[in-house]
Amino acid sequence: MSTQTPDTETDTDAEAEAETEQPASTSPQQRRMAKKRARREQRERDAAEAATEIEGETVELKVFRYDPEIEGKEEPRFDSFAVPFEKGMTVLDALIYARDEYDSSLTFRHSCRQAVCGSDAFFVNGRQRLGCQTQIADLDAPVRVEPLPHQDVVKDLVVEMDHFYDQMEAVDPFFDPDDLPEGELEEQRQDRQNREKIKLSTRCIWCGACMSSCNIAAGDNKYLGPAAINKAYRFYMDEREGEQKRRERLEIIEQEHGVWRCQTQFSCTNVCPKDIPLTEHIQELKREAVKQNLKFW
Ligand code: FES
Numbered sequence: 001m002s003t004q005t006p007d008t009e010t011d012t013d014a015e016a017e018a019e020t021e022q023p024a025s026t027s028p029q030q031r032r033m034a035k036k037r038a039r040r041e042q043r044e045r046d047a048a049e050a051a052t053e054i055e056g057e058t059v060e061l062k063v064f065r066y067d068p069e070i071e072g073k074e075e076p077r078f079d080s081f082a083v084p085f086e087k088g089m090t091v092l093d094a095l096i097y098a099r100d101e102y103d104s105s106l107t108f109r110h111s112c113r114q115a116v117c118g119s120d121a122f123f124v125n126g127r128q129r130l131g132c133q134t135q136i137a138d139l140d141a142p143v144r145v146e147p148l149p150h151q152d153v154v155k156d157l158v159v160e161m162d163h164f165y166d167q168m169e170a171v172d173p174f175f176d177p178d179d180l181p182e183g184e185l186e187e188q189r190q191d192r193q194n195r196e197k198i199k200l201s202t203r204c205i206w207c208g209a210c211m212s213s214c215n216i217a218a219g220d221n222k223y224l225g226p227a228a229i230n231k232a233y234r235f236y237m238d239e240r241e242g243e244q245k246r247r248e249r250l251e252i253i254e255q256e257h258g259v260w261r262c263q264t265q266f267s268c269t270n271v272c273p274k275d276i277p278l279t280e281h282i283q284e285l286k287r288e289a290v291k292q293n294l295k296f297w
Contacts, residue, residue, distance in 0.1 A: 029277050036275055047138040058082045060142035061094050063106065067155050076153075078144070079103070085136060091145060092120050092131035095157075108157035115273060118205030121212070122157055123149055128209035128271040148212035164208045167225050171232040171252055178242035194239045201234040201281055203274040210268035210278055222257040226268035226278040229253055233281040236288070247292075254289040262286075 026034075061081045067073040081098035083089075092110055099106040109119040113132045120131040123146040125139050136143060151159035177188070210226040211217050217225045224232075232253045235241050241249075253259050259282050268278040 029280055032277065033275065043138055044135075047135045057085050059085045059089075059094065059136055061098055062142045062144045063095070063098065063157070064146040064153075065106075065156055066153055067105070067107075069155075079106075080142070083136075087137075089136045090132050091122065091124055091129070091134045091136060091139075091143065094136055094143065095131060095145065107155045116205060118207030121148055121207040121209045121273075123147065123212070128213050130207060130209070130273045133273055148208060150212050150214075150218040151208070159208075161208060163221070164206075164211055164225070164227070167211070167223075167228040168206065168231055170224060171228045171235075172245070172249065173231045173235065175235065175238070175240060176242050176245035177240060178244060188240050190238065190240055194237075198234055198237050200274075200276050201230050201237070203276050204230055204234075205274060207273060209271045209273060213267040213271045215265060215267065216261050216263060220257060220261060223261045224253065224258050226262075226282065229259055229262075229285060230276060230278050230281050233285055236285065250285075250289060250292055253285055254293075259286045259289065 059082075061083050062078045063081065064076065065073065065079050066076040081094075081102050083094045083097050086093075092113060095106070095108055096110075099108075108122070108131070110131065111117040111119050115130050115133045118130070121128060122131050123129075124131070124134055125144055128148060131145075145157065147153045147157045147159045151161070151164075153159055204227060206227065208227065210230075214223075214226055217223045232249055236246055236249050236253075262279070262282045264279055264283065266279050269276070269280070272278055
């Protein structure tokens with residue numbers, strides 16, 4: 001169906017600027033986040049310029065189509081739609097326009113339209129992105145929209161998410177403290193430092209973009225995948241997690257198809273729409289697994 005291209009974003013002036021602005025005491029994660037932020041700001045500036053240039057023009061949208069239930073539509077194909085561009089238009093806006101104005105059978109998921117629900121992850125111009133977060137002005141024309149790679153297509157841009165949800169469930173994504181807090185409905189507090197540590201991992205919106213970008217997950221159906229491991233990280237690193245559950249969780253993630261499968265390709269980190277340092281979280285859990293398994297005689 002579609003072939004993936006690696007994210008080939010290279011260092012830009014904005015990144016170099018971000019780097020020089022960083023005090024030497026910042027962590028690698030903070031430096032990487034600053035670079036990513038600088039890239040995004042640069043993209044936004046470019047998009048604003050491009051939007052001014054193409055305002056009033058028509059954008060060509062090439063959308064993957066496939067419907068196994070309708071005769072004559074079982075063969076995958078691309079349909080083109082001419083969408084009048086408006087400043088601020090996102091890929092999701094363009095898809096909605098195409099569906100409402102040209103073909104009401106065009107099928108895709110969406111809900112919140114503000115990068116919160118995670119339902120509209122697509123493969124846009126060769127990269128996993130959220131439709132509602134991606135500006136048309138930021139993309140080369142024609143804008144090509146495909147379903148997420150490495151997932152079964154149900155219809156048009158809708159992919160099967162059951163496997164993804166199964167992997168998320170496999171890491172027991174819930175708290176299981178050893179002791180319940182004293183008193184009824186007592187609040188369990190977390191210190192500021194610990195909150196900072198897990199903050200980025202809590203941003204996951206279950207969109208599946210990371211899993212779809214991961215070559216290892218594509219070749220190993222049992223691999224937990226970056227999203228599920230990040231979810232395990234979120235609870236494992238939380239000081240409110242119970243010791244017993246922490247041990248069990250480590251066993252889950254260090255199994256054959258767990259953290260050791262990751263080959264640090266960074267594709268998941270590169271496509272995450274919420275800027276979660278997924279690869280770093282996986283590496284941290286690998287170190288944790290080694291530490292916990294060290295034995296001294
Ligand atoms: Fe909810 Fe885009 S529509 S994340």
